[in-house]
Amino acid sequence: MSNSARIAHVGIAVPDLESALGFYRNVLGLTPLPTEEADGAAIASLPFGDAQVELLAPRTPDGPIARFLARRGPGIHHICYRVDDLEAALDACRKHGYRLIDEAPRPGAGGHRIAFVHPKATSGILLELTE
Ligand code: CO
Numbered sequence: 001m002s003n004s005a006r007i008a009h010v011g012i013a014v015p016d017l018e019s020a021l022g023f024y025r026n027v028l029g030l031t032p033l034p035t036e037e038a039d040g041a042a043i044a045s046l047p048f049g050d051a052q053v054e055l056l057a058p059r060t061p062d063g064p065i066a067r068f069l070a071r072r073g074p075g076i077h078h079i080c081y082r083v084d085d086l087e088a089a090l091d092a093c094r095k096h097g098y099r100l101i102d103e104a105p106r107p108g109a110g111g112h113r114i115a116f117v118h119p120k121a122t123s124g125i126l127l128e129l130t131e
Helices: 016-028 062-073 086-097
Strands: 004-012 037-039 040-048 051-058 077-082 114-115 129-131
Touching: 004 037, 004 062, 004 129, 016 040, 016 051, 062 077, 086 114, 086 129
Parallel strands: 004 051, 077 129
Antiparallel strands: 004 077, 037 040, 040 051, 114 129
């Protein structure tokens, strides 16, 4: 639908934010943006040019990141694609039968409008869409 889709960020689930940040600080020399909270997780965003890496650490034992860590251990939790028009992308998902987790855009980290597509619809990768 869009020819300007980009990778917005990659979300990585980690048990502990500070220890995971060590690599980014000490090896890559990156400074995280101030830690935010969303969906029961603390989020440290690291700038990689146009894109970011988001380290996601659980803040509640029953949140999605805590459940992911318990089930699969640390690792890539989701990829976020930036599209021109989020509503149009969600309409296209519905039209083509890709199951949505969020039927309508909602606020995510950084105040951006986001929506998640179900991993069953997208080759096992949890996809987040944003504008
Ligand atoms: Co995300």
